[in-house]
Amino acid sequence: MLFEVDNVLKSLGLKYWLTMGTALGLVRDSQFIPWDDDIDIDIYSEVLIPRFDVLIHKLAEAGYVCRYVHRGNTSKVSAYKNNFKISIGMLYLDGELRRSKLAKFPKRFFENSIEYALDGRLFNIPAPTDEYLSLIYKDWKTPIRSDNERDCYTDEYGY
Numbered sequence: 001m002l003f004e005v006d007n008v009l010k011s012l013g014l015k016y017w018l019t020m021g022t023a024l025g026l027v028r029d030s031q032f033i034p035w036d037d038d039i040d041i042d043i044y045s046e047v048l049i050p051r052f053d054v055l056i057h058k059l060a061e062a063g064y065v066c067r068y069v070h071r072g073n074t075s076k077v078s079a080y081k082n083n084f085k086i087s088i089g090m091l092y093l094d095g096e097l098r099r100s101k102l103a104k105f106p107k108r109f110f111e112n113s114i115e116y117a118l119d120g121r122l123f124n125i126p127a128p129t130d131e132y133l134s135l136i137y138k139d140w141k142t143p144i145r146s147d148n149e150r151d152c153y154t155d156e157y158g159y
Contacts, residue, residue: 059079
């Protein structure tokens with residue numbers, strides 16, 4: 001499914017980053033986290049807003065059921081297929097930060113991203129990855145399986 005969405009995003013010329021638990025699993029375990037319920041993708045709001053409706057249409061053409069929220073620069077899309085979810089969020093520029101509805105990150109994490117190879121394809125991940133993941137997770141190097149997000153996320157991240 002990631003490759004399908006990668007094809008759609010690239011066909012629209014949208015640069016994106018694998019973020020949150022998706023980035024965590026790839027960096028820490030070289031695979032997706034088995035108990036994570038989605039693939040997390042973030043895109044700059046100024047790039048996605050003009051193409052938001054086209055993205056939804058293209059995902060629907062590819063067989064995804066899309067739920068979306070139009071709320072300006074923090075709009076989002078949840079695309080479902082085969083009982084799995086792709087979460088596509090927006091990050092807007094606020095000085096030296098990139099913000100979403102719930103989080104804020106230094107913009108340099110996205111400006112200096114790395115490419116992660118997965119089955120012959122390259123995907124952007126915020127970098128430096130250690131700093132990015134340490135901002136979000138209390139102990140990103142140790143797998144924690146919990147239904148309580150407060151067990152995993154740092155206070156600075158905002159949960």
